[in-house]
Amino acid sequence: MTPDSNANATDPTDDRTDAETLRRVADRTPTRLDVGRAGPRPPTDALLEFREDHGLARDAVFSRVDDSLVDDLDLVTLRTRVADADQYLARPDLGRELAEESITRLHEECSETPGVQIVVSDGLSSTAVETSVPELLPVLKDGLAERDIDVGTPVFVEFGRVDVMDVIGEELAADCCVILIGERPGLRTAESLSAYFVYGPERGGPTAEKSVVSNIHDSGLPPVEAGAELVDLLANVLEQEASGIDLREDDREFETES
Amino acid sequence: MPVKPMAIETTDSSVKSRFDSVVEVLATANEPKTGDELAGIAAESDAKRVAAKRVLAGMRLETLRENPVVPYEEDEVTRVIQDGVREPIYDELKDWTVADLREFLVDSATGEREIAAIRPGLTSEMIAAVTKLMSNLDLVLATSKMEVTARCNTTVGESGTLSFRLQPNDPADDVENMVSAIREGLAYGVGDAVIGVNPVADSVETTTRILEATHEFIDDWDVPTQNCCLAHVTTQMDAMRQGAPADLVFQSLAGTEAGNDEFGVDVDLLDEAYDLARRRCTSSGPNVMYFETGQGAELSGDAHHGVDQLTLEARCYGLAKQYDPFLVNTVVGFIGPEYLYDGQQVIRAGLEDVFMGQLHGLSMGIDACYTNHIQADQNDIENLAVLLAAAGTNYFITVPMGDDVMLNYQSNSYHDAGALWELFDLEPAPAFRDWLAEMGLWHNGRLTDRAGDPTIFA
Ligand code: B12
Numbered sequence: 001m002t003p004d005s006n007a008n009a010t011d012p013t014d015d016r017t018d019a020e021t022l023r024r025v026a027d028r029t030p031t032r033l034d035v036g037r038a039g040p041r042p043p044t045d046a047l048l049e050f051r052e053d054h055g056l057a058r059d060a061v062f063s064r065v066d067d068s069l070v071d072d073l074d075l076v077t078l079r080t081r082v083a084d085a086d087q088y089l090a091r092p093d094l095g096r097e098l099a100e101e102s103i104t105r106l107h108e109e110c111s112e113t114p115g116v117q118i119v120v121s122d123g124l125s126s127t128a129v130e131t132s133v134p135e136l137l138p139v140l141k142d143g144l145a146e147r148d149i150d151v152g153t154p155v156f157v158e159f160g161r162v163d164v165m166d167v168i169g170e171e172l173a174a175d176c177c178v179i180l181i182g183e184r185p186g187l188r189t190a191e192s193l194s195a196y197f198v199y200g201p202e203r204g205g206p207t208a209e210k211s212v213v214s215n216i217h218d219s220g221l222p223p224v225e226a227g228a229e230l231v232d233l234l235a236n237v238l239e240q241e242a243s244g245i246d247l248r249e250d251d252r253e254f255e256t257e258s
Numbered sequence: 259m260p261v262k263p264m265a266i267e268t269t270d271s272s273v274k275s276r277f278d279s280v281v282e283v284l285a286t287a288n289e290p291k292t293g294d295e296l297a298g299i300a301a302e303s304d305a306k307r308v309a310a311k312r313v314l315a316g317m318r319l320e321t322l323r324e325n326p327v328v329p330y331e332e333d334e335v336t337r338v339i340q341d342g343v344r345e346p347i348y349d350e351l352k353d354w355t356v357a358d359l360r361e362f363l364v365d366s367a368t369g370e371r372e373i374a375a376i377r378p379g380l381t382s383e384m385i386a387a388v389t390k391l392m393s394n395l396d397l398v399l400a401t402s403k404m405e406v407t408a409r410c411n412t413t414v415g416e417s418g419t420l421s422f423r424l425q426p427n428d429p430a431d432d433v434e435n436m437v438s439a440i441r442e443g444l445a446y447g448v449g450d451a452v453i454g455v456n457p458v459a460d461s462v463e464t465t466t467r468i469l470e471a472t473h474e475f476i477d478d479w480d481v482p483t484q485n486c487c488l489a490h491v492t493t494q495m496d497a498m499r500q501g502a503p504a505d506l507v508f509q510s511l512a513g514t515e516a517g518n519d520e521f522g523v524d525v526d527l528l529d530e531a532y533d534l535a536r537r538r539c540t541s542s543g544p545n546v547m548y549f550e551t552g553q554g555a556e557l558s559g560d561a562h563h564g565v566d567q568l569t570l571e572a573r574c575y576g577l578a579k580q581y582d583p584f585l586v587n588t589v590v591g592f593i594g595p596e597y598l599y600d601g602q603q604v605i606r607a608g609l610e611d612v613f614m615g616q617l618h619g620l621s622m623g624i625d626a627c628y629t630n631h632i633q634a635d636q637n638d639i640e641n642l643a644v645l646l647a648a649a650g651t652n653y654f655i656t657v658p659m660g661d662d663v664m665l666n667y668q669s670n671s672y673h674d675a676g677a678l679w680e681l682f683d684l685e686p687a688p689a690f691r692d693w694l695a696e697m698g699l700w701h702n703g704r705l706t707d708r709a710g711d712p713t714i715f716a
Contacts, residue, residue, distance in 0.1 A: 018716075031439050185631075195477070219430065
């Protein structure tokens with residue numbers, strides 16, 4: 001029996017129109033829709049496609065950002081205290097700290113007290129960095145420059161976690177710090193990038209005082225648009241001198257309760 | 259609450275281990291979890307783990323009450339838990355050992371009535387402690403005895419029912435795509451627990467748009483369910499104050515004050531949210547709150563105070579209880595391998611969490627899930643779903659074909675609902691089941707052949 005046999009359907013539908021509608025619906029979304037079923041279970045094809053995508057997503061976690069990309073983007077390379085990919089997964093605490101030499105390098109090669117310190121990091125997906133950062137970064141840098149905001153010397157951090165931006169921002173005494181970092185890869189795409197940012201970065205600063213724009217990729221927020229949006233958001237952070245929940249509270253229009 | 263430092267010696271003379279504090283016994287007695295290893299508090303050997311379990315087995319409930327894992331003066335979550343204890347019931351239980359509690363829970367003579375009678379006397383630490391003595395089958399058995407129901411627009415948790423959250427997330431917050439995913443999910447019979455969307459953009463504008471679209475769909479098709487947009491609670495509150503139609507108010511919880519601070523919430527804010535929800539939610543209630551939790555969140559925010567992740571998870575439920583929530587679920591396996599390493603750890607934590615939630619008296623469900631950077635696959639969470647359907651969890655999360663393309667992780671598929679109902683002879687919540695029957699999707703206790711065809715909502 002197939003789902004189309006419609007034994008209990010009340011009104012007979014035009015199967016062809018339905019099929020077209022369904023295809024249109026499924027085509028405009030990255031979500032796995034219109035998969036059909038075999039009894040209560042997914043059809044064999046859909047099941048195998050899912051398993052195949054799982055394999056691909058797992059591989060994405062262990063790939064590295066190409067050195068030439070970092071050079072092309074003119075980023076100063078830093079390292080966290082993480083030694084390798086396995087340790088990266090097991091020890092998020094080490095991914096939040098810079099290696100000793102990298103702290104020295106940071107002070108040697110980067111200008112201090114920028115308005116917005118830009119950090120790029122592989123995080124959980126180097127693919128995300130490779131696909132989105134080349135498009136996003138110039139839009140971000142130019143946009144901030146146009147508003148006379150000093151972007152200092154952008155850096156690349158290998159094996160980084162979000163909070164490594166606190167260390168970098170504090171060391172350089174940046175007003176604000178933004179990190180473009182690979183999200184954990186999904187089944188549909190390993191290209192999803194996030195931009196986390198914080199006003200007045202300092203070691204151990206609470207997550208609640210940070211903000212994030214996530215799902216930066218072609219089926220989410222396209223990288224170029226994300227760059228433009230970030231320019232506005234970061235300019236606002238500098239103006240309000242706040243990020244995260246603090247920013248929200250300033251923005252909140254409290255209607256007094258009746 | 260006085261906080262007495264205590265030293266404990268194991269009663270088993272063959273084991274020479276010594277523990278310095280209740281916190282240490284609790285941590286050492288835990289089943290293996292990478293999160294406890296990361297925190298540097300896990301048992302260094304299996305022998306040590308069992309030694310701690312033995313000490314715990316002989317520990318009186320009073321000792322656990324008097325030694326909350328984070329001091330009363332320092333932590334508002336501790337205060338909520340301690341102040342919520344009904345003293346006369348506690349007085350009758352305080353001389354029980356943790357082993358007594360385990361044996362009471364698995365006793366064939368113990369059912370929901372008996373468990374309900376002791377619930378108000380338990381603290382989260384006692385519940386965490388007994389969990390550490392229980393095997394996986396113990397947990398399934400004890401959970402299956404508990405029947406906790408809650409009512410918003412529908413009632414979940416009645417015996418013979420199994421409900422599902424429909425999670426139609428979209429990476430661009432595209433409402434049309436969300437509605438497509440809702441149509442498909444409803445066609446598979448899921449969505450009676452909640453139609454709950456996580457927005458990408460945490461703004462009042464997006465939250466309002468999502469609440470309005472889901473509310474309108476529910477109204478148009480007269481679906482007996484509730485909507486929710488899982489933005490930060492402050493965003494939902496602002497949206498509701500401006501008139502956005504929310505049936506439930508959501509927030510993620512942590513088990514310490516410092517953890518909640520990381521999340522940007524505290525007890526005052528939650529009180530305010532609960533008060534607003536009771537006055538402004540578009541649902542009929544009485545239960546109008548929705549919480550998510552998950553082992554590891556506190557350590558991730560460096561807010562764990564040297565306490566193990568299972569005990570902290572229990573404390574999330576102690577806090578949640580304060581707000582009579584309609585739904586609470588653990589998102590087990592959501593964060594990564596640094597807290598739960600593989601399928602075995604995820605399955606164990608899932609069983610622990612649902613058991614602990616129900617023993618707290620919560621309408622407890624689960625997002626049985628995994629990310630692509632842990633050692634697990636769909637088979638592991640299908641196993642977990644079978645175990646927890648047997649245990650009588652109130653609900654599961656489902657996403658189209660198990661793949662959430664926004665949060666980037668995998669959970670149960672819409673398809674799993676039909677299989678679980680069939681396997682355990684269960685049904686959706688009654689009002690929703692009747693609605694499915696009217697729509698031609700449910701007949702004679704099963705999904706019909708029409709199920710899975712979203713064009714019926716065209
Ligand atoms: C994993 C995760 C979590 C985990 C974080 C733990 C961890 N170690 O990763 C947990 C479950 C604790 C969590 C909690 C919350 N999260 Co979250 N989370 C994610 C998720 C799925 C993946 C993040 C990722 O890949 N990080 C990359 C790695 C490399 O980062 P990391 O350094 O290892 O981990 C840090 C980040 O994950 C960060 N983080 C995680 N969530 C959030 C949310 C905010 C607002 C901020 C500033 C930071 C942050 O905190 C971690 C520790 O520093 C994203 C979705 C996505 N597609 O990205 C949502 C996401 C970032 N979270 C989101 C939200 C709303 C929350 C909550 C506010 C929910 C709530 N209502 O309480 C809470 C509280 C966050 C906080 N203030 O601490 C939203 C943000 C929306 C927005 N634009 O503000 C996202 C985009 C999901 C969504 N659309 O709903 N989250």
